[in-house]
Amino acid sequence: xxxxxxxxxxxxxxxxxxxxxxxxxxxxxxxxxxxxxxxxxxxxxxxxxxxxxxxxxxxxxxxxxxxxxxxxxxxxxxxxxxxxxxxxxxxxxxxxxxxxxxxxxxxxxxxxxx
Amino acid sequence: xxxxxxxxxxxxxxxxxxxxxxxxxxxxxxxxxxxxxxxxxxxxxxxxxxxxxxxxxxxxxxxxxxxxxxxxxxxxxxxxxxxxxxxxxxxxxxxxxxxxxxxxxxxxxxxxxxxxxxxxxxxxxxxxxxxxxxxxxxxxxxxxxxxxxxxxxxxxxxxxxxxxxxxxxxxxxxxxxxxxxxxxxxxxxxxxxxxxxxxxxxxxx
Numbered sequence: 001x002x003x004x005x006x007x008x009x010x011x012x013x014x015x016x017x018x019x020x021x022x023x024x025x026x027x028x029x030x031x032x033x034x035x036x037x038x039x040x041x042x043x044x045x046x047x048x049x050x051x052x053x054x055x056x057x058x059x060x061x062x063x064x065x066x067x068x069x070x071x072x073x074x075x076x077x078x079x080x081x082x083x084x085x086x087x088x089x090x091x092x093x094x095x096x097x098x099x100x101x102x103x104x105x106x107x108x109x110x111x112x113x114x
Numbered sequence: 115x116x117x118x119x120x121x122x123x124x125x126x127x128x129x130x131x132x133x134x135x136x137x138x139x140x141x142x143x144x145x146x147x148x149x150x151x152x153x154x155x156x157x158x159x160x161x162x163x164x165x166x167x168x169x170x171x172x173x174x175x176x177x178x179x180x181x182x183x184x185x186x187x188x189x190x191x192x193x194x195x196x197x198x199x200x201x202x203x204x205x206x207x208x209x210x211x212x213x214x215x216x217x218x219x220x221x222x223x224x225x226x227x228x229x230x231x232x233x234x235x236x237x238x239x240x241x242x243x244x245x246x247x248x249x250x251x252x253x254x255x256x257x258x259x260x261x262x263x264x265x266x267x268x269x270x271x272x273x274x275x276x277x278x279x280x281x282x283x284x285x286x287x288x289x290x291x292x293x294x295x296x297x298x299x300x301x302x303x304x305x306x307x308x309x310x311x312x313x314x315x316x317x318x319x
Contacts, residue, residue, distance in 0.1 A: 004307055011303050018296040025289035032281045044275065049121035053159040058274040080161045082124050 046098045046105075048084035055083075059105055069104040070097075116148050116280050123152040127162055132174040135262070139178025140185075141234035147265055147287060148280045154269020155276040168266055175258040176251075179226070179237050183250055186241020194242055214243035219253040226257030227264060231291040 005012045044050075044058045052066040059066075070086060083101075087094040122130045131153045138146035150171060157164040198204040214221075218240055225236035240250050265283070272279040 004303070007310065008303060008306055011299065011306065015296065015299040015303055018292055018299055022289060022292035022296050025285050025292055029282065029285035029289055032278065032285055036275075036278050036282060044277070047117055049117050049124055051124050051156065051159065051161050053161050054124070054156065054273070054276075057159045058276075060274070080124050080127060080156070082121055084121065085125070 046083065046102055048082060048087075048094050050083055051080050052083075052086075053080075055101070055105075059109075061105065061108060065104075065108060066101070069101060116145070116277060119145065119148050120152045120276065123149055124156055124161060127156075128166060128170055131167055132170050135171045135174035136178040136181075139175055139234055139237065140182055141238075145284065147230070147283055150262065150265035151269035151280050151283065152276060154266035154271075155273035157266070158270045158273035164266070164270065168262055171262045171266065172258055175226075175262060176255055179233070179254045179258065180251070182234055182237035183241040183247070183254075186238040187244070188241075190238055190242025191244065211243045214240065214245055218243070218245040219249045222250055223253040223257040226254060227261035229291050229294050230261060230287055232294065 044055075046055065050058070052070060052072060055061075056063055056066045072081075072086075081089075083097060084094055087097045090097070131149060134144055134146045134149040137144055153162055153167045153171065154164075156162045157167050194207060198207055221236055222240055222245075225233040237250075237254075268279060268283065269276065
């Protein structure tokens with residue numbers, strides 16, 4: 001083994017490196033699979049990139065719920081806006097918008113479960 | 115990182131999908147799989163239209179691969195000619211070319227979706243080694259259809275958990291590509307060791 005490594009140093013180094021990368025991804029994949037299977041992660045934490053429609057789907061609430069909560073005008077244009085855009089338009093911070101939306105979604109979840 | 119990309123897809127929509135699909139075929143390191151998954155997810159939510167996403171991504175990806183192939187054919191072929199001046203290297207290049215003629219089509223096919231991170235390099239090599247254009251294109255069109263179809267429909271299916279499915283698929287793609295490279299190096303190393311053993315035997319050592 002050592003003799004081979006001495007004769008082909010670059011090749012053996014490259015092989016060892018590729019093997020290490022492979023192991024790294026194996027561990028990462030296993031970790032993300034475990035995370036995926038954890039039911040506690042089912043509701044997506046709200047983030048600036050999400051659109052109202054995306055949240056509607058992710059949290060499985062009626063189509064109008066998010067739009068009503070965010071006081072969106074329904075102009076029928078079907079334009080995509082993200083939560084970040086909405087916060088900017090309404091002149092408030094993204095955190096406070098997410099906070100309000102989270103409270104609304106959680107209370108809706110609580111009443112739906114009763 | 116991924117969240118910024120999702121933001122681009124939700125804000126700008128289809129152009130982002132097309133540009134990402136095109137550039138990823140040219141070895142420009144943008145996580146296009148995340149963009150495809152996001153496009154599928156926003157299609158599921160109703161923010162994008164599914165058939166538009168799929169058609170555009172597919173066309174852009176094939177166009178990107180074509181660009182890589184022709185860069186290889188124009189630029190890479192010249193580099194190979196210079197390298198071939200040396201007789202020992204010429205033999206090695208001859209082997210590589212024979213390998214490409216024999217397995218190139220299948221290689222292109224799998225490198226578009228199964229070993230996607232290797233894709234741009236395979237396109238470039240295929241162009242440099244003078245793989246026939248029609249063979250390249252047919253395998254490529256088939257492979258990209260699988261890649262786009264797979265990622266967009268996974269995004270569509272698991273839209274509600276977009277960040278997590280993205281992480282899983284990135285790890286999976288990394289693992290498969292690393293495994294291919296590891297296996298390739300192992301075979302090459304084995305070949306080298308055998309060759310030097312035979313050398314030793316013939317010299318009576």
